[in-house]
Amino acid sequence: MAEQRLLNRGNLVSGGVLLAHVAAILLGLLDLGTGAVLACTDSFAVWQAFRIREEFGQRRQNLYLTGFFVIFLLFVPVARSPLLFATFGMLYAAMFRTPLLLGYLLILVVSIVFVTPYWIQTTLLACLLFTIIAPIWPQRTKRFHLFCLGFGFLLIFAIMLPLLYLCFQVTPQTLLNSMGDSAFRGALRTSLLSATISTVVVLVFGVPLAYAVVRLDFKGKGFIESLIDLPIVIPQSVAGIAIMVLLGPKTPVGAWLDQRLGIEVSGSMLGIVLCQVFVSSPFLIRSAANAFRDMGPALENVSRTLGAGPLSTFFRVSLPLASGGIFTGCILCWARAISEVGSLMVIAYHPFTVSVYTYDMFVQYGLQEARPAAVLLVIVCLWGFLLLRWLQTATLGPIFGERRIGR
């Protein structure tokens, strides 16, 4: 085999390039350090060029050499940094035969050159997109779908760029400091507790409601369904004001609750839970309703004829089969409750939830102080969300992967 011989053309030519550089150093055209590095880079690049021609042919080699020349132009005459050229030239030559790595490298170079202040975030997101696209790209029939993905990814870009940028603005030290702050920890506890209580409340009432709406046909069903979705379209502040108008300390109902039962709605845990239930209920109910609808009535019908009453059928058949969808609903509901802020600021500014606390920090001390709290909130939400997702696939995944049964 040609490439196994020590004295093949590739080795000879790259040796020649090496010798030419050494000669240039000896003649004083290049200083010793730079010269040595460039000599290695160039001879390695040339040696790679020969291997690429053997493997993929002339056209690929031309492409490779053009790319190398562009890098040279970019870093030596323009940026005047032979060392950067050596680094990227070497990486380019080494990675050319592995398209995935080469893609990452190109993204990195482009990011550094064109969007300097945000290059880390841009690189991360672009690499994520590239990782998805690269293996599917050779399938020609999927090109249009990939185009849709790339186009739609701009949206994910718009969402993730500020979040990522925010996360890179704080040091672990400031995070730890904020974490140790008792006010923050209190707020975090309030948030987690209230969101969990809200989710349980919505679960207990929402699941039967969803089941009834799906299984019953009645006049005005569409109207009831829109009532369920109403909190999604109502601005949060309006939700807060509405609850306040009904149950605030100066209203008859609120005063009665306060004086007779000693229950305060505004500025209490109860108020927080009320707000969170208000804004987060549609997510769970919708999700549960979809799960019941997907299941279809056939399984329940069979269960009934086998002797199970409606209650037994619900707990033995419907509920276990819808549990995947209901669990997803719980996650969404919980996440929505954690992130609620608008109505809470109207009804229960204190005790702080994390979301209100972060806003409060911003209003009182400015951007600088609010940043660590905001980052912590992102981390907590993300962890909670991922943990629950994982729990869902770990416990329910295998059985409920395909839920469409029946007619």
Place this chain on the structure above:
Amino acid sequence: MIRVDRLSRAWGGFSLKDVSLEVNGSEYFVILGPCGSGKTLLLETIAGLYAVKRGRISIRERDVTQLPPERRRVGLVYQQYALFPHLSVRTNIGFGLRYTKLAKAEREQRIDEMIALFGIEDLAGRRTPSSLSGGEAQKVALARALAIRPEVLLLDEPLSSLDQRAREKVIAVLPRITEELGVPVIHVTHHYSEATALADRVGVMREGRLEQVGSVGEVFRHPANAFVADFLGVSNVKQATVAGDQVTLAEGVVLAAANPQGLGGPVAFCVRPDDILLTRSTEDAPNTLTGRLAGLRDLGFNTLLDVDTAAGRFEVNLPESVVAGLRLTLGETVRLSLPADRLHLMALDKDPSA
């Protein structure tokens, strides 16, 4: 024994109209009907899934019209098996036994019995039913329905999503098992071949109404009207006028036919494509029609011939070997012989939409 008496019920745009039927002992009753004729709704109504105001359903002399499904003791099997995907095969079969008075050991024994009856021992260990093939899943669904010893078995197109082999296997075991357990069966389908393979008696349904009920031979030989005839594959349905046993198909085309009902005037007339004989003789004989061969359709072992006569187009079904022997060419003149005892006269269909 199950008996449905003048059952009527309306859903949004559909209704069951005055349905009466009776299935005795371990009889196998097949209801045939096109899609959307209300077969599934009839089954589900018998199972008790819809409230009924008019009509009466009784099972073994017990009026169940107002009972909820769980107290009717019926077995229901759907086309798509409807196995509980979160339960093992054994638990699926034993699902209904929890609601019987059987002790734990007896339940296990009953499950084993059902497994043996359907010969599905190799599937009994499966943890979820998702890996079962169509035929296997349908056997498990049947075993589950029969495990509680229902007093009637309701089958909603149980063979329609099975491939040919699986269908034959289920057809081979099912009637034997229901016979053995003494369960009457009501089986709805739109394939008339299932009726000929399985049924003791059949009913034909159209738009919520039972058009004809009778033994297989009766219904297939003597359909009550043009719709039934057409749906059961008796494709040569014509308008005619009858006087005594003389049927006038068109001007100058007169055939002799059996007329046991004593019909007169305008009638519908039909003859199965496989009851017509084909000859080349040019000699005029009684009960023959001359026509031009307009088409040959290969059905595998049989060939369907289209023959244009003075009384319109007739379909003739002949074995492929016969057709090959005759060396027929398109456009040639042939003679059809229609035996008088195979010609069937029906009262004209009242429904103008047919």
